[in-house]
Amino acid sequence: MATGLAFLLPAALFPMGSAHATQPECAYIVSPRMANDLRSLVVDVTIGCTENMLPKDFAVAYGGEDYADWRRLDDGRLTYAARLGALASAASSADFTATPRGVMAPVDAWLGIPMATDGTVPLPIVEDPKNASGILFLHNLTAERLPHAGGAITREDWAFGGYTVFTDRKPMQVMTPGPGAFTDPGRTGARQAEITVAVLDDGFAMDDVAITAWITSFAGLVGRYWGGFPADNLLVAVTPHRRVNDPFGRVRGGGGPTLLMRISKQDSPKFLHEKDWVLTHELVHVGAPFAPARRPWFMEGMATYLEPLIRGLGGAIPRRAVWDERVRAMPTGAAALNTEGLDGRGHPYWSGALFFLLAQYETAKLGHPDGLAPCFRAFRRQLGDASQRTSIQNLMRICDEALGKPIMSDLHARYASPSDFDIRPLWQALGLKRGKDGTIFAPEGAAMRDLFFNSAQFPEPLS
Numbered sequence: 347m348a349t350g351l352a353f354l355l356p357a358a359l360f361p362m363g364s365a366h367a368t369q370p371e372c373a374y375i376v377s378p379r380m381a382n383d384l385r386s387l388v389v390d391v392t393i394g395c396t397e398n399m400l401p402k403d404f405a406v407a408y409g410g411e412d413y414a415d416w417r418r419l420d421d422g423r424l425t426y427a428a429r430l431g432a433l434a435s436a437a438s439s440a441d442f443t444a445t446p447r448g449v450m451a452p453v454d455a456w457l458g459i460p461m462a463t464d465g466t467v468p469l470p471i472v473e474d475p476k477n478a479s480g481i482l483f484l485h486n487l488t489a490e491r492l493p494h495a496g497g498a499i500t501r502e503d504w505a506f507g508g509y510t511v512f513t514d515r516k517p518m519q520v521m522t523p524g525p526g527a528f529t530d531p532g533r534t535g536a537r538q539a540e541i542t543v544a545v546l547d548d549g550f551a552m553d554d555v556a557i558t559a560w561i562t563s564f565a566g567l568v569g570r571y572w573g574g575f576p577a578d579n580l581l582v583a584v585t586p587h588r589r590v591n592d593p594f595g596r597v598r599g600g601g602g603p604t605l606l607m608r609i610s611k612q613d614s615p616k617f618l619h620e621k622d623w624v625l626t627h628e629l630v631h632v633g634a635p636f637a638p639a640r641r642p643w644f645m646e647g648m649a650t651y652l653e654p655l656i657r658g659l660g661g662a663i664p665r666r667a668v669w670d671e672r673v674r675a676m677p678t679g680a681a682a683l684n685t686e687g688l689d690g691r692g693h694p695y696w697s698g699a700l701f702f703l704l705a706q707y708e709t710a711k712l713g714h715p716d717g718l719a720p721c722f723r724a725f726r727r728q729l730g731d732a733s734q735r736t737s738i739q740n741l742m743r744i745c746d747e748a749l750g751k752p753i754m755s756d757l758h759a760r761y762a763s764p765s766d767f768d769i770r771p772l773w774q775a776l777g778l779k780r781g782k783d784g785t786i787f788a789p790e791g792a793a794m795r796d797l798f799f800n801s802a803q804f805p806e807p808l809s
């Protein structure tokens with residue numbers, strides 16, 4: 347099949363020398379077409395492999411009957427048609443969207459992967475160079491960013507593979523200071539991250555420029571906390587949501603980070619800039635590798651803790667509101683530590699957030715002005731962004747090294763199982779009390795509280 351592949355792919359896209367005997371390499375040509383609008387989208391996929399492959403060698407996660415018409419071409423390549431418009435229209439999951447102007451689905455929903463391999467899935471995916479349909483195919487799967495040689499993605503990565511988008515609306519592309527831009531020597535201003543924003547329908551109260559400005563402004567705040575936006579590339583899909591003033595978001599990172607934001611067509615810039623927390627929460631997920639989903643306390647605790655901290659540091663919300671929320675919500679986490687522990691099934695968002703609050707408190711007691719920020723910058727440097735996967739143990743180890751003290755592993759050892767945690771001494775040390783009309787801030791804890799918002803966590807962009 348090598349000859350079939352040779353004319354299918356330009357040489358530069360084909361990683362020579364990385365094939366070994368048992369591992370076929372396949373390249374995909376993706377050709378979208380539609381009848382009336384994107385809801386009738388059909389994606390024709392043609393696959394050329396270095397070994398003789400049969401349709402039965404390939405599988406998708408959800409395709410079913412919308413993924414059919416497999417044929418073998420005369421030159422040995424395989425082809426099939428994915429009725430992705432129909433599949434996305436019928437799906438009830440938030441991972442799928444179909445509007446007249448765009449379709450979004452996780453890549454593993456429609457792109458067949460070879461099953462008879464050693465567990466890695468070969469890339470790259472190539473757009474049909476002859477595609478004259480006017481439909482753009484957007485994804486963030488890039489062979490050179492993948493952790494495995496030869497542009498392969500593991501089957502486990504595939505299961506949380508990024509979102510793919512088909513749209514006839516032009517996406518917006520913006521640049522923001524990228525990984526390490528403010529903190530790594532020699533990187534200042536040199537490394538830019540590219541954010542692509544695809545709005546998948548017409549009729550939003552904000553035009554595409556305003557939606558992109560909203561996303562870019564919060565990506566900029568998250569980037570300052572990380573010392574530069576933590577991913578080189580991010581694809582954001584903005585899709586319509588029925589509920590007003592109640593956005594929904596999700597990150598899928600396999601192969602390259604992608605972020606879904608569902609917002610109501612009525613949501614105003616004022617609401618999104620001043621009240622929405624979901625975008626910042628999801629952008630935090632972009633900045634760290636995925637730790638196992640069956641133990642969500644670390645990832646969700648990290649996002650729940652950092653989201654208000656970053657918005658407070660950036661001036662998007664008053665710092666007082668951050669403390670208010672903590673005093674109100676951390677007791678939920680404390681109760682979960684008492685009854686279940688971190689590793690139990692209690693409230694992973696707030697038990698995890700409380701873990702991070704306690705960790706920052708430990709850094710404050712040491713007088714560290716940059717809090718936990720060195721941890722997240724070290725995750726990015728040593729492990730990468732949301733396209734990577736790791737263990738909680740590994741994340742805690744890297745953090746402890748970055749802080750110079752086993753703060754995380756000590757806290758985890760104390761609170762992994764149910765404990766008799768009491769939150770009152772912490773509030774006392776911080777000079778916080780829950781009053782009838784909101785939080786009461788005592789002057790005694792002011793210096794400690796200030797340390798939590800020290801600007802060392804939030805380096806100024808150097809121009």
Ligand SMILES: [Zn+2]
Pocket residue numbers: 627631645646649
């Ligand atoms: Zn989350």
